[in-house]
Amino acid sequence: MSEITIVGMGLAGSCLAWQLWRRGVAFRIIDNNEIGSSHVAAGLVQAVTGKNCTVSWRYKEFVAEAEPFYREIETILHDQFWFPLEVLRLIFPHEEKRMIGKLFSGESLAWVKGELHDHAWPTAKAYILHGAARMDVPKFIRATRAFFDSHGLIDSTDHAIAKTSDITVWCGGAAGLLRQQPIVWRQRCAKGEILTIRAHGWQQTRLVVGRGWMVPIGDDCYKVGATYDWDSVATGTTKEARTYLEKLATELAAGDYEVIAHEAGIRPIVRKSQPVIGPLPDDPRQVVFNGLGSKGSLCAPTVSRQLAEWLISGAMIDEDLSSLDYFAKLSNP
Ligand SMILES: Cc1cc2nc3c(=O)[nH]c(=O)nc-3n(C[C@H](O)[C@H](O)[C@H](O)COP(=O)(O)OP(=O)(O)OC[C@H]3O[C@@H](n4cnc5c(N)ncnc54)[C@H](O)[C@@H]3O)c2cc1C
Numbered sequence: 001m002s003e004i005t006i007v008g009m010g011l012a013g014s015c016l017a018w019q020l021w022r023r024g025v026a027f028r029i030i031d032n033n034e035i036g037s038s039h040v041a042a043g044l045v046q047a048v049t050g051k052n053c054t055v056s057w058r059y060k061e062f063v064a065e066a067e068p069f070y071r072e073i074e075t076i077l078h079d080q081f082w083f084p085l086e087v088l089r090l091i092f093p094h095e096e097k098r099m100i101g102k103l104f105s106g107e108s109l110a111w112v113k114g115e116l117h118d119h120a121w122p123t124a125k126a127y128i129l130h131g132a133a134r135m136d137v138p139k140f141i142r143a144t145r146a147f148f149d150s151h152g153l154i155d156s157t158d159h160a161i162a163k164t165s166d167i168t169v170w171c172g173g174a175a176g177l178l179r180q181q182p183i184v185w186r187q188r189c190a191k192g193e194i195l196t197i198r199a200h201g202w203q204q205t206r207l208v209v210g211r212g213w214m215v216p217i218g219d220d221c222y223k224v225g226a227t228y229d230w231d232s233v234a235t236g237t238t239k240e241a242r243t244y245l246e247k248l249a250t251e252l253a254a255g256d257y258e259v260i261a262h263e264a265g266i267r268p269i270v271r272k273s274q275p276v277i278g279p280l281p282d283d284p285r286q287v288v289f290n291g292l293g294s295k296g297s298l299c300a301p302t303v304s305r306q307l308a309e310w311l312i313s314g315a316m317i318d319e320d321l322s323s324l325d326y327f328a329k330l331s332n333p
Contacts, residue, residue, distance in 0.1 A: 002170060003026060003027075003028075003166045003167070004020065004025065004026070004027040004028075004166070004167045004168075004311060005023035005027065005029075005030060005167070005168045005169070006027055006028070006029045006030070006066075006169045006171055007029075007030050007168060007169065007170050007171060007172060007176075008030075008031060008036070008170065008171035008172040008173060008176060009029050009031035009141070009144070009154070009171070010036040010037065010038035010039075010141060010171065010173045010291065010302070011038040011092060011137055011140075011141065011292060011296045011297065011300050012042050012171040012173065012275075012289045012292055012296070012300060012303075013031070013042070013169075013171035013289075014038075014140065014141055014145075015069075015142040015300040015301060015303075015304035016169060016171060016289060016304045016307060016308060017029055017144065017148060017153075017201055018069075018073055018144070018304070018310075019304045019305050019307070019308035020308055021148075022072070023308060023312060024280070025074040025308070025311070025312060027153065028153050028154070028155060029153055029154045029155070029156060030155050030156075031145075031155075031156060032156065033156055034175055035265070036173045036175065036265070037173055037192070037267055037268065037296075038137050038141050038173070038296070039137075039138050039141065039202055039263075039265065040192070040194060040227035040263045040264065041112045041137040041138070041265070041296065041297065042134065042213075042215055042223045042226065042267030043134050043135035043136055043137040043297045044132070044133075044134060044135075044207065044213065044297070045063060045066065045132060045133045045134070045135060045297050045298045046129070046131070046132040046133075046207065046209075047059050047060075047063075047108075047111045047129070047131050047132065047205055047296075048087075048089070048103070048108045048111050048112075048129055052102055053089075053099060053102040053103045054107075054108070055107040055111070056100075056108075056110055056295060056298065057272070057273075057274065057295075058299070058302075059147070059298070061304050062298045062299045062301070063131065063133075063298060063304065064260075065302045065305070066082075066133075066135075066297070066298055066299075066300075066301045066302070067082060067133070068302070069301035069305075070082040070135060070140070073140070074135060074319060076147070077143045077144075079139070079254070080135045080136075080144055081135055081137075081139055081140040081143075082133055082134075082135055082136075082223050083133060083134045083135075083136070084130045084132070084133045085133055085134055085205075085206060085207045085215070085216075086128055086129065086130055086205075086206045086207070087128070087129040087130075087132045087206060087207045087208075088100050088116065088119070088126050088127070088128060088129075088207070088208045088209065088210055089103065089126070089127045089128075089129055089209050089210075090121055090124040090125070090126055090209065090210040090252075091103070091124060091125045091127065092123060092124050092210070093123060093124075095220075096125065099216060100125075103127060106305075111129045111130060111131055112127055112128075112129055113127075113128040113129060113130050113333055114127070115127055115128075116128050116129055116167060116279055119301075120254035120255075121210075121254060124210070128206070131234070132207055132312050134207070134215050134217070135297035136217075136273060137296075137297055142153060157314055159228060161189055166285060167286075167287060167311065168182070168194060168285065168286055168287065169287040169288070169289055169307070170182050170286070170287065170288045170289070170290065171289045171290065171318075172290065173266075173268040173290065173292070173310075174176075174187075174189045174233070174265075174266035174267065174268040174301070175266075176265075176268070176290055177189055177268050177269075177270065177290060177291075178233060182239065182280065182286050182288070183280055183286075183288070183327070184330075185270055185290070186268060186270065186314070186330055187269065187270055188230065188269040188270065188271070189229035189230075189233050189266050189267060189268060189269050190228050190229060190230050190266070190267045190294070191227070191228075191229040191232055191233055191234070191265070191266050191267075192225065192226045192227055192228060192264065192265055192266070192294075193223065193225070193226065193227045193238065193245060193262065193263065193264045194222060194223055194225035194226045194227075194245070194262075194263055194265075194305060195223070195224045195225065195242075195246070195249060195251055195259055195261065196217070196220050196222070196223055196224075196259070196260050196262075196263075197221065197222050197224055197246045197251045197253065197257040197258060197259050197260060198219075198220060198222075198258050198260055199220055199221075199222060199255055199256070199257040200213065200220065200255065200256050200257070201220070201255070202220060202253060202254070202255050202257075203220060204216055204222070208250055208252050210248075210251060210298075211251065212224065212225060212226065212245075212248035212251075212252065213225065213226075213252070214248070214249065214252040214253060221260065222249075222253070222257075224245055224248055224249045224252065224253075225245065225248075226245075227241045227244060227245065229241075233266050235264065235266075236264055237262045237263065237264045238264075239325065241262075241264070242262055242289060244268075245262070248261070266288055267293055267294050268291055268292055268293065268306075269291060269293045269294070270290065270291035270293075270326070271291065272293070273292075273293025273294050273295050274291065274293070274321070275289065275290065275291040275292050275293070275296075275299060275300075275303050275321060276288060276290055276318060276321065276322075276323050276326045277284075277289045277293045277303055277306060277307040277310075277317060277321050277322070277323060278307070278317050278321075278322050278323035278324055279323060279324070280323065280327070281323075281324060281328070285306070287311070287323075288323050289304070289307055303321060306318065
């Protein structure tokens with residue numbers, strides 16, 4: 001088997017590393033210690049999303065593989081990263097006509113448990129949805145890094161890429177896409193900002209979704225988010241986003257709160273949050289795994305497994321994930 005180097009240790013690089021590790025395949029990881037979006041992500045995994053209440057692409061299949069994958073790593077690392085949740089979907093009067101129709105039709109209907117009548121938002125209707133989870137991505141990345149570091153598999157210096165390696169897998173997230181590494185991408189990266197708040201005595205256990213969302217992370221603390229900005233991929237937080245997020249928190253928290261953190265990251269997007277994996281068209285030793293978009297927690301286990309199987313035995317990569325298909329369409333739009 002050729003030596004594999006994984007460049008970048010966010011969610012993509014970490015999941016691929018675990019897939020290789022559990023199959024006994026040798027690899028090393030190079031990470032330059034920049035703060036990628038995995039260090040900021042809320043890690044929400046939910047079936048029904050967005051203003052149109054649509055069911056996420058390949059949701060059932062991805063979630064069925066995600067939970068056991070993360071659970072297996074929890075067992076190895078003696079920690080918890082995957083937190084199952086119910087969703088409280090708030091629907092306000094101005095959107096009621098449109099939204100209720102969408103929620104109670106098509107694939108979304110299967111995820112609705114029923115209406116909650118006793119709740120804290122007097123003007124809204126609240127519906128309970130099942131099948132969601134929060135993946136604590138930042139904790140997962142830290143614990144994964146510590147584990148592979150203790151096995152001597154991580155190198156934090158850029159020059160390490162120059163060392164001979166048979167296969168290099170580029171998992172650089174938004175930094176890789178913006179630097180066009182290792183090839184020219186058509187990226188659609190979107191900046192996102194997020195608040196962490198402490199709400200006093202609220203004790204909400206569900207993920208509350210309205211205009212934005214608010215997810216419990218323990219000790220009456222919550223993440224509130226998130227902004228989407230395709231025009232600016234500058235790092236750092238902004239005043240405008242802070243104002244918007246505080247307004248969301250006020251709508252969703254139904255009580256007093258204090259802000260304990262405000263963070264920003266760049267989502268690595270190349271098409272509609274559908275990742276791209278596999279070799280470069282003109283060099284099969286250069287391999288990519290990028291474009292996890294805004295739903296990386298959900299799809300990274302399946303996508304990393306397909307890539308690992310391709311690296312090990314040349315197994316087929318699904319057409320809608322395949323790098324060869326993606327780059328062919330880029331050159332012949
Ligand atoms: C505000 C916000 C909220 C989000 N919420 C959610 C959510 O609720 N659910 C969800 O599933 N996803 C969410 N996401 C998206 C999620 O963060 C991504 O899907 C996923 O974490 C991307 O992982 P990645 O490994 O591709 O990229 P990254 O996390 O950016 O990791 C890439 C790593 O590669 C390293 N790197 C890059 N180039 C090099 C190089 N040349 N040499 C060495 N190292 C290199 C970088 O330092 C970085 O550590 C959110 C993102 C943001 C910004």
